Amino acid sequence: MNRLQATTAYIVQSLGWPGVLGLGLLAFIGGFYFSTFHAEQVRLEDLRSQISKMEDKRIRSGGAEAKTPGENLNAFYGSFPPSDHIADLLGKIYGVAEQQALKLDQGEYRAVRDNVGRLTHYQIILPVKSTYPQVRKFVAAALVEVPNLSLDSIQFERQKVGEATVEAKVTLVLYLVQKS
Numbered sequence: 369m370n371r372l373q374a375t376t377a378y379i380v381q382s383l384g385w386p387g388v389l390g391l392g393l394l395a396f397i398g399g400f401y402f403s404t405f406h407a408e409q410v411r412l413e414d415l416r417s418q419i420s421k422m423e424d425k426r427i428r429s430g431g432a433e434a435k436t437p438g439e440n441l442n443a444f445y446g447s448f449p450p451s452d453h454i455a456d457l458l459g460k461i462y463g464v465a466e467q468q469a470l471k472l473d474q475g476e477y478r479a480v481r482d483n484v485g486r487l488t489h490y491q492i493i494l495p496v497k498s499t500y501p502q503v504r505k506f507v508a509a510a511l512v513e514v515p516n517l518s519l520d521s522i523q524f525e526r527q528k529v530g531e532a533t534v535e536a537k538v539t540l541v542l543y544l545v546q547k548s
Contacts, residue, residue, distance in 0.1 A: 448545040468506040490542040503536045516543045
């Protein structure tokens with residue numbers, strides 16, 4: 369043990385503090401490489417092999433998954449409900465409002481047909497008077513319940529600073545596909 373200590377003391381004394389610091393940095397870099405960089409390289413190689421296997425599988429299947437642009441467009445339009453389902457979708461929106469204890473007495477409804485594609489944009493403007501959290505929950509739940517619904521805008525107004533209720537103007541857009 370004394371011999372090891374003596375050898376270590378001799379090496380430290382001959383290197384000086386800059387040499388010891390350099391050896392410490394070299395040890396740190398080596399540890400960092402094997403703990404971080406090397407692990408990420410291994411992960412990258414695993415991902416590359418998975419991609420290669422998936423490409424081989426796709427090629428062996430004869431490219432059955434490949435679709436023409438027309439098929440992709442039809443699949444896109446197929447993900448939207450037809451325009452004659454508007455009553456059911458509005459019923460879902462009103463059901464969500466009822467769950468949040470909101471009254472939707474009046475609203476503005478406007479259908480805008482797309483000249484280029486086959487989509488109809490059905491704009492729904494709903495004035496709502498309730499608490500802020502209830503309005504937020506209504507909007508979030510409506511977007512979950514009706515997947516082809518989007519929030520266009522929402523405006524909040526409070527009459528007095530300490531008042532709990534807010535008046536909100538919620539503008540939603542419902543996307544429907546036109547019958548050909």
